[in-house]
Amino acid sequence: MKNMLDKVVNLLTEHPSLRDSDKRLAANIWYNNIKNVDEIDAITLLSQFAEGRLPSYESISRCRRKIQEEKPELRGKKWAKRHSKQKIIKEQIKEIGAILNG
DSSP states (O other): OOOHHHHHHHHHHGGGGGGHHHHHHHHHHHHHHHTTTOOOOOOHHHHHHTTTSOOOHHHHHHHHHHHHHHGGGGOOOTTHHHHHHHHHHHHHHHHHHHHTTO
């Protein structure tokens, strides 16, 4: 996990465009983990992913969230916008829960 945190910090520091996109961040990490990326075919890539030889999308995303929680300077432009809606979303979830639970 420490190794993954270091990789994510480095990528977020060097490439600010990755701060708002877990998909682009994961793609960069997978790209860096594959040897001979120009020669790999889709079946090999998917096999490596399925066998756990590439970090999971969830782990990468979790690391990014943790880092941005602790290091505000590595937050993307969309971070504040997403978090400003947090209170509204929580209230909507409570209302839905109340409806579902009777």
